[in-house]
Amino acid sequence: MGEKYTVDGDIPPWTRLVDFLREKAKLCGTKVVCREAGCGICTVVITRPDLEHEGRYKTYSVPSCQTLLYACDGWSIESVENLGDRFTGYHSLQKALHGFTGTQCGYCSPGMIMHMYGQIQNGPLTMSQVERSLDGNLCRCTGYRPILDAFKSFAVDADQVLKNKLTDIERQ
Amino acid sequence: MTIGEAEYAVQAPTLPGELFGMFVTSTQANARIVSIDPTDALALPGVVAFVGKEDIQGKNDILSMEWPLSTEPLFPEERVSYYGQPLGLILTEGRDYAYAAVAAVKVTYDDIQPPVLSIDEALQSPLPDGQFPAFVQGDVQAGFATSTNIIEGAMGRDGQFHFAMETQVCIATPTDEGYDIVAGTQYAAETQRAVGQVLGIPDNRVNVTVKRIGGGFGSKISRCNIVATAAALGAQKTRRRVRLSLDYGDNMSIMGWREPYMCTYKVGVDDAGILQAVQATMTCDAGYIGVDISVGSAVQCIVSCYTCPNWEVTPQHVFTNTANNTWCRTPGTFEGIIFMENIMDHVAIALGMDPLEFRRKNLMPDGATRPVNEHMMRLRCAMAGNMAPTIPKEVTIPKNLINDMIDQIMISADVEARKQAVEAFNQANKWKKRGIAIMPQSWPHTVPASYPFNAMVSINVRDGTVTVSHGGTEMGQGINTKIAQCAAYELGIPLEMIAVKGSNTHTNANSQCTGGSLGSDIASYNVSIACRNLKQRLDDYKDTIGMPDISWPNLITLAYFNGIDICERYVNKNNEVKSYGVFGVAVTEVEVDVLTGQYMVLRTDILEDAGRSISPLVDIGQVEGAFIMGQGLFTTEKPMYDLVTGRKITNTTWYYKPPQAMDIPVDFRVTLLNNSPNPVGVQASKVTAEPPVCLSFSVVMALRQAITSARADGGTTGWFQIDTPMTVEKVQRLCLVDSSRLVLKST
Numbered sequence: 001m002g003e004k005y006t007v008d009g010d011i012p013p014w015t016r017l018v019d020f021l022r023e024k025a026k027l028c029g030t031k032v033v034c035r036e037a038g039c040g041i042c043t044v045v046i047t048r049p050d051l052e053h054e055g056r057y058k059t060y061s062v063p064s065c066q067t068l069l070y071a072c073d074g075w076s077i078e079s080v081e082n083l084g085d086r087f088t089g090y091h092s093l094q095k096a097l098h099g100f101t102g103t104q105c106g107y108c109s110p111g112m113i114m115h116m117y118g119q120i121q122n123g124p125l126t127m128s129q130v131e132r133s134l135d136g137n138l139c140r141c142t143g144y145r146p147i148l149d150a151f152k153s154f155a156v157d158a159d160q161v162l163k164n165k166l167t168d169i170e171r172q
Numbered sequence: 173m174t175i176g177e178a179e180y181a182v183q184a185p186t187l188p189g190e191l192f193g194m195f196v197t198s199t200q201a202n203a204r205i206v207s208i209d210p211t212d213a214l215a216l217p218g219v220v221a222f223v224g225k226e227d228i229q230g231k232n233d234i235l236s237m238e239w240p241l242s243t244e245p246l247f248p249e250e251r252v253s254y255y256g257q258p259l260g261l262i263l264t265e266g267r268d269y270a271y272a273a274v275a276a277v278k279v280t281y282d283d284i285q286p287p288v289l290s291i292d293e294a295l296q297s298p299l300p301d302g303q304f305p306a307f308v309q310g311d312v313q314a315g316f317a318t319s320t321n322i323i324e325g326a327m328g329r330d331g332q333f334h335f336a337m338e339t340q341v342c343i344a345t346p347t348d349e350g351y352d353i354v355a356g357t358q359y360a361a362e363t364q365r366a367v368g369q370v371l372g373i374p375d376n377r378v379n380v381t382v383k384r385i386g387g388g389f390g391s392k393i394s395r396c397n398i399v400a401t402a403a404a405l406g407a408q409k410t411r412r413r414v415r416l417s418l419d420y421g422d423n424m425s426i427m428g429w430r431e432p433y434m435c436t437y438k439v440g441v442d443d444a445g446i447l448q449a450v451q452a453t454m455t456c457d458a459g460y461i462g463v464d465i466s467v468g469s470a471v472q473c474i475v476s477c478y479t480c481p482n483w484e485v486t487p488q489h490v491f492t493n494t495a496n497n498t499w500c501r502t503p504g505t506f507e508g509i510i511f512m513e514n515i516m517d518h519v520a521i522a523l524g525m526d527p528l529e530f531r532r533k534n535l536m537p538d539g540a541t542r543p544v545n546e547h548m549m550r551l552r553c554a555m556a557g558n559m560a561p562t563i564p565k566e567v568t569i570p571k572n573l574i575n576d577m578i579d580q581i582m583i584s585a586d587v588e589a590r591k592q593a594v595e596a597f598n599q600a601n602k603w604k605k606r607g608i609a610i611m612p613q614s615w616p617h618t619v620p621a622s623y624p625f626n627a628m629v630s631i632n633v634r635d636g637t638v639t640v641s642h643g644g645t646e647m648g649q650g651i652n653t654k655i656a657q658c659a660a661y662e663l664g665i666p667l668e669m670i671a672v673k674g675s676n677t678h679t680n681a682n683s684q685c686t687g688g689s690l691g692s693d694i695a696s697y698n699v700s701i702a703c704r705n706l707k708q709r710l711d712d713y714k715d716t717i718g719m720p721d722i723s724w725p726n727l728i729t730l731a732y733f734n735g736i737d738i739c740e741r742y743v744n745k746n747n748e749v750k751s752y753g754v755f756g757v758a759v760t761e762v763e764v765d766v767l768t769g770q771y772m773v774l775r776t777d778i779l780e781d782a783g784r785s786i787s788p789l790v791d792i793g794q795v796e797g798a799f800i801m802g803q804g805l806f807t808t809e810k811p812m813y814d815l816v817t818g819r820k821i822t823n824t825t826w827y828y829k830p831p832q833a834m835d836i837p838v839d840f841r842v843t844l845l846n847n848s849p850n851p852v853g854v855q856a857s858k859v860t861a862e863p864p865v866c867l868s869f870s871v872v873m874a875l876r877q878a879i880t881s882a883r884a885d886g887g888t889t890g891w892f893q894i895d896t897p898m899t900v901e902k903v904q905r906l907c908l909v910d911s912s913r914l915v916l917k918s919t
Binding site for chain 1: 173174178184186337339419649650792793796799800801826830831833834
């Protein structure tokens with residue numbers, strides 16, 4: 001599926017995953033803003049060996065600005081490009097964020113999508129879990145309400161109105 | 173956007189040979205520069221050049237027409253005026269090299285003076301020259317004479333960082349003819365002029381393009397020129413492509429924020445609760461240089477939706493050793509409106525009247541006149557290079573919709589019942605208190621006499637699809653959506669056939685700045701007119717050839733081959749797009765934890781007058797986002813400085829807190845007013861980007877009610893001054909919980 005990268009000594013040890021993704025892998029869908037894990041914009045989803053359970057893997061979202069490249073040895077990294085695009089079709093989360101008008105300037109959107117994508121990897125969420133999980137992702141434009149609605153529409157206890165809207169969006 | 177492929181200035185990956193720029197900034201706030209020595213830095217690996225004021229071949233001034241009476245140096249000539257001021261630019265082969273290089277530049281200072289950091293400190297010295305005229309109507313002394321109550325007070329409102337998610341960015345590429353500038357700018361034409369001015373080259377050698385920016389909020393009008401001119405200067409010196417993309421901390425330190433404000437007032441009112449006189453002084457902190465000062469317009473916006481025979485409101489601005497404060501979503505208008513709401517609350521409480529009842533007694537009647545926001549009009553005309561000698565003094569509001577809107581929201585938000593419920597709740601609870609407040613407003617949308625946007629509509633001959641570029645900047649406010657809708661509507665073709673391109677300084681030359689809610693409004697107007705003209709031409713042609721049922725693509729092809737121009741450009745003429753008032757009402761309920769000062773916004777209802785909205789989903793998004801941005805300003809966002817060095821301490825996401833997902837109202841209901849087309853609006857609409865920011869003051873008003881109840885339990889009644897932001901600790905202190913009340917209940 002993904003592309004395999006091997007890095008050697010020509011990349012300095014302090015290189016952050018986000019800079020590698022943008023500069024070397026040329027995957028510029030991941031944005032970078034605060035470089036201190038305060039805004040959530042650079043979020044990617046990683047799968048790495050579960051150190052507590054041998055042979056098993058863990059998948060979750062991380063701020064790629066706080067992930068050193070050399071810490072990613074043997075990990076699988078998913079950036080927003082992997083979810084979908086206008087050529088291959090969009091992921092449901094992308095359709096929902098768009099359909100609920102959860103994007104304005106759009107700068108936080110890839111991070112929002114990847115954050116929620118990471119959250120749903122380990123089973124469905126409740127609306128309350130969606131709300132509580134979003135506090136690491138900043139958005140200045142929307143005031144969050146449409147983003148919350150978009151992601152809550154995937155929740156197990158989602159309001160029927162939200163569910164219907166999601167169904168409509170997916171049909172389009 | 174949701175897949176990350178939307179193009180922003182720094183979306184492009186780094187190209188081979190490209191240089192990375194990082195500013196060397198001052199570590200003093202008020203001192204003379206003795207020397208700047210980059211020798212050690214230049215010896216480090218990967219460091220290519222240091223660019224300082226000596227490299228400027230044109231003028232050391234990043235403002236051209238933005239505010240023609242002012243100049244602002246890119247790099248200071250003699251003294252540094254604030255901590256974090258750019259002194260020069262280090263250019264390296266990549267980001268990794270930049271941090272060490274910047275740290276290795278040796279800057280020495282002498283004549284180090286203590287920094288002035290607040291309005292209070294600045295007022296110890298005489299006011300600077302060039303103060304703006306007061307807003308005067310009637311005679312306040314006569315008004316005080318007919319008053320039976322005189323109420324005096326004050327309110328402070330601290331600054332706010334814009335927090336556009338994308339920082340200030342620019343990529344400058346030398347070309348065979350000059351420079352290609354890809355910048356995150358709200359005002360491409362001014363960026364073009366500034367680059368030409370600083371580099372000392374003709375403006376037609378500078379191509380500025382902007383596809384979209386990751387949020388603006390006013391921060392990228394004049395402030396973008398700092399990075400744009402610096403990047404271009406670096407490209408001029410090195411003949412290489414230069415990328416400047418500020419780190420967040422640098423962005424927050426180098427760039428000015430929303431101006432801090434202070435308002436003192438004296439108000440006269442008669443026994444019937446009718447305002448007789450409002451006398452006030454508003455003071456804003458302009459930062460270190462007086463470039464983007466809003467207080468001149470703030471004083472004229474104080475009238476909001478109220479009426480009073482006598483006004484005297486004096487603006488003053490002061491300078492401090494802080495970055496040049498700049499426009500921030502509804503500058504001036506905002507302060508006028510919220511300070512007036514504070515006054516209305518104060519007077520109502522002093523008279524023992526219900527705050528809403530007092531407001532309703534003093535609403536402006538139908539057909540009332542409002543002072544035109546003259547200062548802002550002059551300023552914006554000046555930005556367009558037009559000194560506008562004649563500006564109308566006032567505008568008539570034929571119908572004050574506020575009364576009806578209050579009636580409507582009283583029912584839709586069930587206000588009376590909830591008021592009683594809040595009262596009952598406060599009776600029953602000592603350590604949790606609730607408050608509910610209703611805030612009306614009339615926001616003066618001010619279109620300057622001269623404010624051109626340069627729109628271009630081209631029909632493509634093969635398939636009849638349409639390409640539009642409009643001179644405004646898409647920054648999340650949905651300008652491209654509205655433009656596409658207007659074009660499709662006027663041409664009578666499906667929306668899918670319209671593509672909106674980015675702005676550039678050739679196709680959309682000399683367009684104005686996308687700010688003051690004017691971008692979407694005027695650009696939509698111009699694109700509508702251009703499309704209407706095109707449609708007319710094509711309809712006429714259709715009549716000529718006698719083929720009324722011809723398909724759109726066939727019509728276009730035929731017209732093209734018969735010499736009909738299938739492109740159209742339109743620029744609005746002076747006074748063509750009209751000013752008007754925008755009405756809005758908000759009801760907010762909060763719950764405060766008295767012991768900790770923590771609080772939650774339980775519910776907010778907003779009824780917003782958007783005229784006949786061009787794009788309701790876009791407008792609702794604007795209203796919600798605006799309200800939350802204002803809520804942040806009033807609650808969680810607090811700028812702080814190191815009092816000794818003048819360093820901005822709150823320059824990271826760890827110390828500066830815009831609202832997060834859990835901070836918004838638990839129940840948030842936004843409604844656009846029905847059946848209210850705006851007779852003078854663009855496509856009968858009204859602007860929505862800025863007005864609802866002011867409505868967030870309803871959060872402060874509701875907090876006041878809750879805190880008042882908490883104080884009353886401890887035996888303190890009456891008015892108390894609120895200076896925002898209402899941080900948790902401030903709310904806790906205002907609740908006046910005395911330790912003597914904290915006793916275990918004996919059973």
